[in-house]
């Protein structure tokens with residue numbers, strides 16, 4: 583079938599990957615058509631003001647952090663930043679715990695004051711040394727006693743992935759720091775901040791600054807390839823879908839989000855728990871690792887956005903199996919799924935006129951800054967190959 587129109591680059595997906603590469607190519611003078619099957623930009627990072635007037639992250643909380651000045655400088659062209667120290671807690675045995683595990687957690691466990699030296703010695707005595715941890719259980723048990731592993735990690739991981747930590751790559755739980763000081767910060771990266779007016783506003787600014795991008799929302803790849811001829815395709819959707827799942831579907835985990843808003847009046851009774859007026863819980867995120875609780879975490883993003891609003895919204899997150907009706911939120915980082923992915927990656931590597939970038943096209947859990955870096959690198963490669971018009 584003859585396509586209706588021509589473009590230099592056809593880009594599937596208007597998330598971090600698609601819009602970053604579109605901006606780079608369009609700024610070099612190339613015409614870019616960006617399509618997304620959703621009716622909004624920003625991909626999974628999309629945020630919006632809900633009915634209670636609270637800025638919320640619609641597809642789960644997105645905590646921007648980075649050790650890359652190049653990525654931060656690039657994104658700073660389109661946004662100011664609200665600096666945040668992301669804090670989370672864990673809720674188990676009927677109480678809140680300091681988390682990630684640190685000296686405060688140890689004191690909460692023993693009920694008495696302790697020192698870094700005493701905590702380090704306790705960890706050393708009770709951990710299970712493993713020279714090369716091969717999975718998530720080993721990576722944790724090689725650092726902490728079984729009691730802490732069971733209290734904070736085992737049930738959470740089972741709920742999140744529906745797989746035991748021993749059946750998941752070491753990288754899944756290896757990302758979570760274990761500290762022997764009192765550092766309660768969730769993340770360790772140098773730069774931790776949210777876009778001052780949100781992710782959606784960041785990408786609105788990017789589009790407003792880049793005239794050569796033509797954006798079409800609510801359009802699927804299948805329709806887009808009928809409508810536009812292109813010199814080169816950039817695909818940021820799921821790689822198994824691109825190839826019609828010919829080697830079988832890749833496994834994903836999905837999520838159901840339950841939003842609940844509270845007025846200032848309703849929040850008054852929560853003050854003894856949240857510790858401050860206008861909030862429902864004591865930290866931005868509280869993990870619920872116990873199997874008897876059906877959700878994994880409750881996020882109250884207002885702690886991080888710093889939005890001045892009396893109401894608040896909390897979001898409970900229920901993990902679920904992925905079906906074709908669901909969003910494929912998380913690639914499953916395990917040897918069996920990687921083996922299927924390698925088959926698709928083999929086909930992708932042999933496509934001279936298609937780039938596969940982003941989280942779904944490379945079947946890997948990447949943070950937003952990593953995806954931005956990947957898109958910047960791919961743009962440089964394409965510009966080196968195609969030059970400027």
Ligand SMILES: Cc1cc2nc3c(=O)[nH]c(=O)nc-3n(C[C@H](O)[C@H](O)[C@H](O)COP(=O)(O)OP(=O)(O)OC[C@H]3O[C@@H](n4cnc5c(N)ncnc54)[C@H](O)[C@@H]3O)c2cc1C
Pocket residue numbers: 594595596597598599600617618619620624625626627641642643644645646647801802803804818819820823837911912939940941942948949950951953
């Ligand atoms: C619950 C959750 C929490 C997260 N928290 C964090 C965090 O705290 N910090 C962090 O750095 N990262 C976080 N991430 C990761 C972050 O979402 C990704 O790094 C980022 O969204 C990747 O951008 P992307 O463009 O690759 O993918 P996406 O944001 O998924 O964008 C891809 C776009 O392509 C579109 N698309 C797909 N297939 C097609 C098709 N066939 N036709 C048309 N359009 C299509 C989709 O609709 C989507 O909008 C989180 C992810 C999830 C799921």
